[in-house]
Amino acid sequence: MASSYFSTSLALGAIGEVRSLATVSLARSLDEPVNPIVDLPYLSALLLSEDRPPRGVVRRVWQMNQAMQFAEFAPVTSLQHRILASGLRPGPLEQVVLRLHKSPSPTTPKWIDATLRSALSAPDFLRGTQMTAYRGLRRRVFFAPGGPALDPLSVTSFLLLILWCGRPTGIPPQAWARLEKVTAGLADQPGWEGPLDRLVLTEACKVLDREEWDSRDMVGAGAEEGEKGIEHV
Structure with a gap:
């Protein structure tokens, strides 16, 4: 698949696809039943696009x-x-x-990063995934009545779960490598691990038969599963 330029229509299509992929990855990581993932043309094109706007x-x-x-x-x-x-x-x-402003900074925005953050931090999406996380965890972790009052999963955790579940056949290897790079950059930033992140990632390691996760090295081997990814669950 040839690379293309970033565009608004491409981002909007990719947002829906990455949310679906994240939801399925979260469910699978907590041993919940999932439906197969279909093609991901917009997400693939986004990851293969040049990281710059028109x-x-x-x-x-x-x-x-x-x-x-x-x-x-x-x-x-x-x-x-x-x-x-x-x-x-x-x-x-x-x-x-x-001209009273004294701090020039011609920083180029990271369009792919921004699209993934927008997709995985929207309130409606997070409400749905919190319910999925709670359903999966309450069978595996002791909760007080009413469930835990926890912040939602971070963008980094969603991307890690996607990688750990393996590359769907609808995403080319080059696009998957781009996703790994983006996720590694986010995982290197401090402060993203909340209580729910730790719970879900710990249980995901058990379900997906991974070694215990380490915040210093978390992209890991699950990203190399390729054809054995989510589409074939």
């Missing part, structure tokens, strides 16, 4: 960074949104005001 967006981001000088690609004011939408440089008065 030229028109690049131009507008550059123009806004030149004018705004803000630390991250995160327009929050109406002025920033207006300039991004118009693709035009601000007028003389706006330029005088905006």
Whole structure:
């Protein structure tokens, strides 16, 4: 499959597919029944795409960074949104005001990372997966009446479970390698492991016959299962 440029339509299609894959991976990791995964064309194309936006967006981001000088690609004011939408440089008065910003940072946004984070951190998606996690865990872990008051799983945990369950045949090896790289980068960042993450990952290791997980090396061998992945459960 040839690489392509990142686009909004590609991201929207990939969001639905990665949520389905994460939900099935979570269920399988907790020994819950799952349905087979069908083709994942949008997710595959996203992972094979060049990690940059179309030229028109690049131009507008550059123009806004030149004018705004803000630390991250995160327009929050109406002025920033207006300039991004118009693709035009601000007028003389706006330029005088905006030059008060002292911290230029022309950081290019990570579009694939951002799409995966958006897909796996939406409230409706997290509510559904929390129920799946609770159903799977209550058969294996002692909970007080009413269940645990736990934060939802992190994006990193969802991606780890996807990798541990093995590559579906619908995702090419090159795309899978890209997913491994993204996940390794997220796993290297501190502070993502909450109580539910530890519970689910520990039980997943037992179900998937893995060694106990280690936050220092967690992408691991399950990512190499290839054709024996989720599609053939």
